[in-house]
Amino acid sequence: MSCPRRSFISSAGRAVLFAEITPWCVGWLPSADPKSAVSPVGLVRVTLTDYPALANVLGSVQVTVSATSVIYPIILTRLATNSYAAVSSECTHSGCVVNPFAPGTNSISCSCHGSEFTAQGVVLTGPAELNLTTYPVRQVSATVLEIQVPGIGFAVVATPLETSTGRRLRLTFPTDVGFRYEVRMRNEVSGTSSVVSFSLTETGVLNQTTFNGTGADMTLWVDASIPTGFLSVVRF
Numbered sequence: 688m689s690c691p692r693r694s695f696i697s698s699a700g701r702a703v704l705f706a707e708i709t710p711w712c713v714g715w716l717p718s719a720d721p722k723s724a725v726s727p728v729g730l731v732r733v734t735l736t737d738y739p740a741l742a743n744v745l746g747s748v749q750v751t752v753s754a755t756s757v758i759y760p761i762i763l764t765r766l767a768t769n770s771y772a773a774v775s776s777e778c779t780h781s782g783c784v785v786n787p788f789a790p791g792t793n794s795i796s797c798s799c800h801g802s803e804f805t806a807q808g809v810v811l812t813g814p815a816e817l818n819l820t821t822y823p824v825r826q827v828s829a830t831v832l833e834i835q836v837p838g839i840g841f842a843v844v845a846t847p848l849e850t851s852t853g854r855r856l857r858l859t860f861p862t863d864v865g866f867r868y869e870v871r872m873r874n875e876v877s878g879t880s881s882v883v884s885f886s887l888t889e890t891g892v893l894n895q896t897t898f899n900g901t902g903a904d905m906t907l908w909v910d911a912s913i914p915t916g917f918l919s920v921v922r923f
């Protein structure tokens with residue numbers, strides 16, 4: 688498999704907004720070599736079936752992102768069968784929240800003073816003079832999109848260890864109150880992920896699957912004997 692070094696985080700939409708930290712290519716981790724992942728980019732994962740309007744070309748929705756830092760909702764528009772545009776809903780005139788794309792006017796409009804933008808956020812009509820902020824969006828499966836959003840990520844330090852119970856990976860990262868966390872693994876970049884059980888001690892039983900953020904750093908251990916795969920810490 689290809690194991691590119693990417694890091695990303697994500698956050699939530701109507702119901703599903705998970706903040707994913709760095710996916711580690713476990714099989715590539717040199718022993719005893721800590722890897723620090725600073726994730727300035729959050730990854731918002733959107734399940735298309737949660738947004739029926741996106742079943743149609745030019746369908747457009749407002750996706751609310753649950754993050755520790757304030758972020759305007761995202762306007763997500765289907766441009767074609769497999770093409771989407773994601774822009775910030777923050778109007779560049781005076782900061783009102785713009786409306787989703789309307790096929791009738793062929794624009795994203797702002798109700799405050801009448802500015803209009805294309806689905807890709809380009810100014811059509813003022814008073815706004817600047818385009819809306821755009822976010823990269825990619826389709827990772829038939830039903831899932833990922834939108835990259837700067838500034839809502841978090842960092843993870845991953846350290847491989849040889850323990851008396853086998854090879855493990857120690858993960859340390861900051862947590863926030865009000866969020867739930869899981870560790871997830873997927874075999875391919877675009878594959879679906881599954882929950883990974885972890886231990887709260889270096890040699891403990893790997894039987895934990897979720898925990899609530901406390902506002903303090905969290906350290907946990909997972910099995911690292913698997914040959915390859917992308918490991919992520921996910922924040923809900």
Ligand code: FES
Nearest residue numbers: 778780781797800
């Ligand atoms: S805030 Fe949007 S047009 Fe003024």
